[in-house]
Amino acid sequence: MSSGRSRAAARAMSRASALILLLLSTAVFAQTDPLPSWNDGATKTRIVDFVSAVTKQGGKGFVSPAERIAVFDNDGTLWSEQPMYFQLAFALDRVKALAPQHPEWKTTEPFRSVLAGDMAGVAAGGEKAVAEIVAASHAGTTSEEFEQIVADWIATAKHPKFKRRYDELVYQPMLELLEYLRANGFKTYIVSGGGIEFMRAFAERVYGIPPEQVIGSSIRTEYQVRDGTPVIARLPEIDFIDDKAGKPVGIHKFIGRRPIVAFGNSDGDFEMLEWTTSGAGRRLGAIVHHTDAEREFAYDRESHIGRLVRGLDAAAGRGWVVIDMKQDWKRVYPAAR
């Protein structure tokens, strides 16, 4: 081989190598974007910068893995909550399923209204009506029976607008965020006003969050031995409401340390964000703002469900990230299976 041909071959090889490297690095970059459903922009940057800072060994923002606790509201933060909390849809369906065993419900409120699909009638009954529906739909079983009832419901019930299973109406960007945080040594928790045993029936499968990391409202339970078989019986009595100022109390009770990350969407999450972000060192507080009437729902200050007033007013002053669902999310729900 002449020296000229050799040099030309070397140049070609070098160019080819550079091209391969470029292709490889693009591929690697694409593969390793941990938040592919988040559009590039200030929101995504703040999340990624925060995680980089607290995980950088030797950096001044470093937080030991044991202290990397991240808490997430569920309704409106990890999955949708319109046109009604999904758990209320479950409760109404449950009342309908039990109706044949309760002929008296046809003429007794609030059950008459539930069975007639008269939501205004249910609402007219106020808190007392809700308490009766919760008792009828959530108590009176063992904990194992209840878990099965929820699992069966979620495997079949469909959302009225999207005609998809409720557990398919989880936010793809938030699933990626949960996974991203866990890959960076965080323990991810749900801290929700929703029922703790309702959520535990699907949280591990859907969110990768095990039951012991689900905190929620609860009814009282009691240990009973029935014909030699121990059970946890669910009683028709409220034990704990994990909402508003109850959220930091629930966090303290169940986790026993202050989180460094909190995501919510309504004013029910205000105290959780406040408690989380008022600790020392770097903190991340964020609010999912429902701005996407087309792909999901648009609501905030005027909504009965997921009302958001204090959070919007306080976010800038407190350094909380406001996630604009329409702008910041490339997609809302996972692809249909």
Next chain:
Amino acid sequence: MSSGRSRAAARAMSRASALILLLLSTAVFAQTDPLPSWNDGATKTRIVDFVSAVTKQGGKGFVSPAERIAVFDNDGTLWSEQPMYFQLAFALDRVKALAPQHPEWKTTEPFRSVLAGDMAGVAAGGEKAVAEIVAASHAGTTSEEFEQIVADWIATAKHPKFKRRYDELVYQPMLELLEYLRANGFKTYIVSGGGIEFMRAFAERVYGIPPEQVIGSSIRTEYQVRDGTPVIARLPEIDFIDDKAGKPVGIHKFIGRRPIVAFGNSDGDFEMLEWTTSGAGRRLGAIVHHTDAEREFAYDRESHIGRLVRGLDAAAGRGWVVIDMKQDWKRVYPAAR
């Protein structure tokens, strides 16, 4: 070298190699015994066999890591509880520390008795006296202040018999067992009648058990914002008693799945062992039986603290291991530091 000398040399080398191998394997065996403070015998064998069975991939006793939940009582199971629960010693010391701010205590029961060291006088006050002592010693601070108070106490207070810090009176064999279980994919939990925030102040450092895996009795707390600073305030009111039938309830509330391993020592642990061992598949229930008056204390059926009657009577029939402290434990406490 002659062929004869060569053969002799080879034989010598071979013998030396065998000896080295033997020494090495002994060393390796010694290094890898995960429970060096447990004497060989039926108890140790049952524990090791259980762990082997549930961790053997493909074996019929296999349990997935997510389901490997192990629960431990604290007082009398992980550390001593005589001549009084260590938390009561804390409460009495705390009353003494606060006495200068409460001159009225000199003449008011149960405080008068506490300050006079008159335990019979305290006992005469019954549950009301205990409630007042708990309120005075455990409430009225923020959660962060309380954690510091407990940490300060445990760093200085000494046990009356052993003249060692209370956190040195933990059982070395149980520390090894906790570590052994964690090395085999278990999540280890404390489930104790003791105060949840009292134990959380030292459980991670002493037992390697993080606060979120400590379950105990609790007083009510409240979220408050004081001059712009959020705190968790401790109120003088019982929230939850994590004892007897309360233990399965606490387990269900905090963990949300049934453990496969439970260790206790008194009848307060009966329902926890019953709940744990009545689940499907292989289960391990065990009772620490205090049989060692010389190295620790000997007590069971007649003791006021840590009374053990039902557990001893039921153990054989239910397949629970009874650990004979005197026989089964090579040492009781860790070496002095």
